[in-house]
Amino acid sequence: MSAESNHCDPSPDLLKKLDTLQGVGPRMLQKMQKLGLDCIEDALYHLPIRYEDRRQFKKINQLTDNQHEVFVGSVLVSGETVTNRSRRRIYEIIVGDETGKISLKWFRYRSSWLKKRFPVGQKAIFIGEVKRFSAIREIHHPDSELLAVNINLQQLLQSDPCNYGRILPVYPLTDGLSQKQARKIWYQLIGDFAKRTQSYIPEDIRERYNLSLIPEALQQIHWPDSSTELQTLERGRSLARKSLVFDEFFFLELGLALKRAGVQFEEGFSFKLEHKYTIPLSKILPFKLTGAQRSVLGDIKHDMMAPKPMHRLLQGDVGSGKTLVALMAALIAIENQTQVAVIAPTEILAEQHYQTFNTWLNKLGLTTGLLLGNMPAAKKRNLLKSIEQGDIDLVVGTHAVLQQGVEFNRLGLGIVDEQHRFGVRQRSLLKHKGVNPDILVMTATPIPRTLSMTLYGDLSVSVIDELPPGRKAVMTKIYRSSQRQRAYQQIQQELDAGRQAYVVYPLVEESEKSDLQAATSAAESFANKIFPGMRVGLLHGQMKTDDKDAVMDLFRKGDVQLLVSTTVIEVGVDVPNATVMMIEHADRFGLSQLHQLRGRVGRGTEKSYCILIPSEHYSEDASRRLRVMVETNDGFRIAEADLEIRGPGDFLGTRQAGLPEFRVANLLTDVAILENARKEAFDYVEKTQQLSTIEAIPVKKELIRRWGGRLELAAIG
Ligand code: ADP
Ligand code: MG
Numbered sequence: 047m048s049a050e051s052n053h054c055d056p057s058p059d060l061l062k063k064l065d066t067l068q069g070v071g072p073r074m075l076q077k078m079q080k081l082g083l084d085c086i087e088d089a090l091y092h093l094p095i096r097y098e099d100r101r102q103f104k105k106i107n108q109l110t111d112n113q114h115e116v117f118v119g120s121v122l123v124s125g126e127t128v129t130n131r132s133r134r135r136i137y138e139i140i141v142g143d144e145t146g147k148i149s150l151k152w153f154r155y156r157s158s159w160l161k162k163r164f165p166v167g168q169k170a171i172f173i174g175e176v177k178r179f180s181a182i183r184e185i186h187h188p189d190s191e192l193l194a195v196n197i198n199l200q201q202l203l204q205s206d207p208c209n210y211g212r213i214l215p216v217y218p219l220t221d222g223l224s225q226k227q228a229r230k231i232w233y234q235l236i237g238d239f240a241k242r243t244q245s246y247i248p249e250d251i252r253e254r255y256n257l258s259l260i261p262e263a264l265q266q267i268h269w270p271d272s273s274t275e276l277q278t279l280e281r282g283r284s285l286a287r288k289s290l291v292f293d294e295f296f297f298l299e300l301g302l303a304l305k306r307a308g309v310q311f312e313e314g315f316s317f318k319l320e321h322k323y324t325i326p327l328s329k330i331l332p333f334k335l336t337g338a339q340r341s342v343l344g345d346i347k348h349d350m351m352a353p354k355p356m357h358r359l360l361q362g363d364v365g366s367g368k369t370l371v372a373l374m375a376a377l378i379a380i381e382n383q384t385q386v387a388v389i390a391p392t393e394i395l396a397e398q399h400y401q402t403f404n405t406w407l408n409k410l411g412l413t414t415g416l417l418l419g420n421m422p423a424a425k426k427r428n429l430l431k432s433i434e435q436g437d438i439d440l441v442v443g444t445h446a447v448l449q450q451g452v453e454f455n456r457l458g459l460g461i462v463d464e465q466h467r468f469g470v471r472q473r474s475l476l477k478h479k480g481v482n483p484d485i486l487v488m489t490a491t492p493i494p495r496t497l498s499m500t501l502y503g504d505l506s507v508s509v510i511d512e513l514p515p516g517r518k519a520v521m522t523k524i525y526r527s528s529q530r531q532r533a534y535q536q537i538q539q540e541l542d543a544g545r546q547a548y549v550v551y552p553l554v555e556e557s558e559k560s561d562l563q564a565a566t567s568a569a570e571s572f573a574n575k576i577f578p579g580m581r582v583g584l585l586h587g588q589m590k591t592d593d594k595d596a597v598m599d600l601f602r603k604g605d606v607q608l609l610v611s612t613t614v615i616e617v618g619v620d621v622p623n624a625t626v627m628m629i630e631h632a633d634r635f636g637l638s639q640l641h642q643l644r645g646r647v648g649r650g651t652e653k654s655y656c657i658l659i660p661s662e663h664y665s666e667d668a669s670r671r672l673r674v675m676v677e678t679n680d681g682f683r684i685a686e687a688d689l690e691i692r693g694p695g696d697f698l699g700t701r702q703a704g705l706p707e708f709r710v711a712n713l714l715t716d717v718a719i720l721e722n723a724r725k726e727a728f729d730y731v732e733k734t735q736q737l738s739t740i741e742a743i744p745v746k747k748e749l750i751r752r753w754g755g756r757l758e759l760a761a762i763g
Contacts, residue, residue, distance in 0.1 A: 059242055060087040067235060073222075074231070080220045086239055089232070090264055091290075091709040094215030097279045098173065101212060101272055103199060107145035111178045118199060119143050121168045126157055139164050141172060148176075149184045169193045189225065208233040213270050213279065232268055240264040246748045247296055248741075251726045255292060256285070263289040282712075288719060291711040295720050299727035300737075300745070301753045306357075307736050314355030314482040315458050319347065320381040323410045324374055330409060331370075338362075338512035339371055345508045346375050346486065350459075355477075356484035362510030363681035364490045364645025365517065369402055369620075371510070372461050375486055376403070376440055380412060384458025385433070386440040387479065389447050389472070391464050393418055394585075394614055397595055399463065400442040401602075402620075407440060417443035417452070420591060448475040456480070462487040490645065491638050491685060519679040520648040522656040524632075524672050533657045534576055537626050541580055541607050545652065546624040549610045550643055552634045564630070569610040577608060585611040613643070622650035628657040633664035637671045637688040641681055648679075667691055 063085055065075045083089050096114065103118045119141035126137050137152040137160050150172065152160060164170070174188035191209075193202075203211035208229055217228040245252070245259040252259075258266065266286035270279060278284050328335070335343070342360060349356035362368045376386040388403065390396040400416040407414045415429050415438040432438045436455030441447060457480030462473060477485060487505065525533050537547045549572070551565040565586060573582040583597045583606035594614075600606040602621055609624075613635075627647045632640065640658075648654035658672055674687045713720070734742040737749070 060090070060239065061085050064089060067231070069231060069234065074227075077220050077223045081218065081223075086235070087243075089235055090239060090243065092217065092232075093267055093710060095218050096216040097270070097276060098214045098216055099276050100203075100210050100214050102203070103171070105145040106141075106143050106148055109148070109176045109183065111176055111183070113176060114174065115176050116171060116173045117143070118169065118171055118193065119148070120195075121164045121166050121170075122147065124161065124164045124166055141170075147182060149182050150174075150188050151184055151186050153186065163190075163192070167195065169195050169197065191226070212272055213274060213276060215268050236265055236268045240268075245293075246745050247293060248730065248745070251296075251730070254726075255288075255722060257289040257292055258285055260289070260293060262286070263293075282715070287710065290709075291716050291719050292723050294708055294711045295716070295723035296727050297749055297752050299720075299724040300731060300749050302724075303728045303731040304736060304749075307731055312355055312482045313353060314484060315350070315379075315382065315384065316353045317350040317378055317382045317458070317484075319351070319378065322381045323377040323412070324381070326410060327374070327377060327406060330406075333514070335370065336367065336510075336512050336514055338510045339367055342508040342510055343371055343374055345506070346371070347378065349506070350375065350378055350484055355482040356459075356486065357505050358486050359505040359507045360486060360488045360510070361507060362488070362490065363513070364642060365649050366490075366510040366513055368463075368488045368490070368510065369399065372463070372486065372488065373403060373406060375459060376461065377410075379459035379484070380439045382458060384456045384483075385436065385438065385454050386459045386461065387447055387454070387457060387476065388440065388442045388461045388463065389476065390442070390444060392614060393444055393591055394594060394598060394619060395463065396442055396444050397598065398619060403440055403442055412439045413437065414439065415441045417441055417446050418591060419444060419446040445472070448472060448479070452479065454479055457483045459484045459486065461485075464489060490642065490681065516651040517648060518651075518653050520644055520654045520656050522644065522658065522676045522679075524658045524660065524676060527659060527662060530659065533628055533659065536655060536657065537608070537628060538577060540626045540655070541577065544623075545626070546601065546604065546606075546621065547608045548624060548627040548646060549608065550627060550629045551610070551612050552631050565610055565612055568630075572608055572610060580607045581605060582608045582610060585609060585614060587612055587614045613639070619646050620649060621646070623652075625650070625652050625654040626657070627655070628659065630659050631661050632658035632672060633660040633668035635671075637674060637684055637691065640671065640675050641684045644675070644679075 063075075064070050064078050064083060065072065067086070070078070078089065081092060083092055098114065098116055100116050104115060106117060106119060109115045109117060120143070121139050122142045123138075123140040125139075126135060128135055134153065137155045137157060139150050139160075141148055141150055170193055171191040172185065172188045173190070174185035177184050177186065205211075209226065214229060215232065216225060217232065219225065219228060241261045243260045243264060245261070247257065251257075257263075263286040266274070267284065267290065270284070270286070274284065342362075346356070346358060346360075349358055360368055360371060372388065376388070379386050388399055390399055396416065396418065400414060404414040413432075415433060417426070417429060417433075421429070429438075430452060433441055434453045434455060441454075446452070460476040460479065460483050462476065462485070473485065473487065477483065537549075540547055549568065551568070566584060569582055569584040573580070581600075583601055585594060585597050585601075589597075597606065597609070598619075601609045601624075604623060624647050627644060629635070629640070629643060635643070644656045647656060656675070658675060660668065660672060670687075670691055674684060678684060711719070730742075730745075731737060734745075737743075737746040
């Protein structure tokens with residue numbers, strides 16, 4: 047190791063701006079910024095998307111179909127032609143060497159430029175994907191580099207390591223940046239700077255997994271040795287890549303391990319099971335808890351009784367009965383003379399929870415408060431005062447609960463519903479409303495294991511894997527716009543049978559007035575023309591809170607039979623008598639969102655229906671989403687399909703959920719490495735007493751540098 051690796055700050059050179067590099071002027075800088083690159087370290091991690099084998103030039107008869115190939119040839123024929131079948135103009139050159147011929151075609155081109163570039167006799171290197179359509183093979187829109195006619199190829203291969211005689215990186219580009227320019231920049235960059243990076247993974251771990259040091263890994267991933275297998279590189283299985291991925295995961299998991307350890311060292315409430323309210327509640331409930339509800343409640347009780355604060359994630363598909371579990375947990379906290387806060391992402395859901403909790407708490411002689419952002423000032427002041435004095439046992443609210451000025455007398459338990467709508471920050475704000483209160487977060491969005499490990503690695507997880515008895519899968523169909531009448535008939539049938547229906551339109555935002563208009567005029571035409579005699583309500587995000595409440599109330603009571611709504615009803619709303627939902631422009635919704643929406647029906651014992659009506663034109667991805675909805679009701683499978691269609695970066699809006707973006711790693715394909723890195727990181731945190739030993743100092747500093755704010759490491763800094 048070099049002397050540099052003894053001090054633990056990253057080499058300041060790596061944080062230098064890119065225009066300090068030779069050959070990067072203002073224009074090149076702009077292009078690199080377009081690629082999201084700011085400093086030298088960013089550029090070191092701007093990795094090739096493919097590789098090109100230029101160890102030798104292949105002969106034309108050695109080229110393999112359907113592969114990117116590189117070869118040298120001379121132009122035999124060059125000119126514009128018109129295809130027989132489609133009568134399209136194309137530019138074609140036929141290129142040959144002593145072993146054969148191949149046809150190169152352009153469909154979009156400037157004729158004069160090509161003519162000048164490729165006169166008969168011109169020698170060049172050609173690069174592209176080889177296709178076989180007929181006897182003679184073709185490459186469409188090849189790349190090329192011109193050569194002098196009398197060039198000595200063997201000399202060329204040895205003379206210019208940035209372009210020939212090796213496996214070359216192929217970089218993601220942007221307008222005006224050519225592959226050749228990129229190679230030149232990254233050749234110099236890696237040569238100068240890869241060696242200044244440092245490896246922080248402890249040696250014994252590195253040896254156990256046979257990992258390279260970071261400088262070596264960066265060198266090899268950009269400019270691999272000639273002995274490397276091209277296939278290994280192309281499949282992302284190289285040792286270099288594995289080493290970089292491990293490094294990335296290791297530091298992520300270190301952060302999570304530290305957070306988890308930190309929680310265990312705090313002192314929290316040790317609640318006792320008094321049964322003062324829990325047993326009376328179970329006597330008045332109209333149903334028995336499901337086995338799954340009882341089992342997760344067991345986990346929660348165990349955590350609440352322990353002297354350290356609970357940090358538990360309760361995961362359960364839509365309609366699995368999470369609210370009831372939350373209610374039982376709340377009663378335990380209240381039995382121990384502490385208060386409870388429940389936060390929900392929307393006012394409608396907060397309002398509904400308020401009603402649920404209030405109904406039961408009222409019967410037990412307890413008090414509930416509802417705190418929203420835009421309450422009348424006097425009302426709010428009174429409420430805040432009662433919360434502070436401890437007169438209110440349980441407060442339900444939106445983000446408003448997390449704001450300054452909301453003080454609890456003694457907060458014992460914080461509950462976050464629909465956790466995926468909140469970030470890590472909100473969880474932490476809630477925690478600071480008390481002295482290490484227990485925290486229970488709930489989500490209906492089932493998270494594939496790889497993601498939940500990284501997203502919620504600091505939480506313990508309980509899963510409700512069973513629905514209340516009598517639930518039937520919601521029958522889901524896709525109707526074209528032209529089949530709308532059939533959809534109406536089906537809704538009419540349900541309404542006639544005394545049940546209720548939802549019609550949902552895509553999200554209304556300020557800028558999307560037209561959607562609001564669509565919802566509004568649909569509501570009118572439902573009431574007047576399509577379902578005359580039925581009571582129709584309209585609900586959207588721009589209505590005043592009181593108006594929203596009034597409509598929801600009517601719907602809950604059954605006075606409104608058909609509710610036309612934007613996605614404000616997406617999460618949590620619970621009206622078991624609603625048995626049919628029609629979703630307009632269903633192609634515009636994400637898969638998790640569709641599943642959430644559909645979860646509003648099928649909540650009682652009656653058979654329920656979901657009708658998806660896509661727009662006239664929609665993408666292939668949208669069509670895959672809709673098919674998944676028809677095929678399954680299983681939230682877990684839907685989440686996995688969603689992850690597949692969207693890719694992990696986009697899933698859940700991961701940035702908001704607190705998941706860092708990875709530079710190298712891929713959560714879908716690198717699971718095995720993730721699991722090893724996680725195990726080692728957790729062991730290391732334990733072995734070094736939360737990174738407090740001397741050997742761990744550089745690791746800890748690097749950890750804080752990388753993840754700092756995002757993992758809330760301030761406390762351990
Ligand atoms: P979610 O998990 O989606 O938040 P809810 O807590 O809103 O689900 O519950 C969905 C519905 O199931 C509610 O109407 C609730 O009263 C009902 N429910 C909950 N637990 C049971 C049970 N054990 N038996 C029957 N119905 C139940
Ligand atoms: Mg819910």
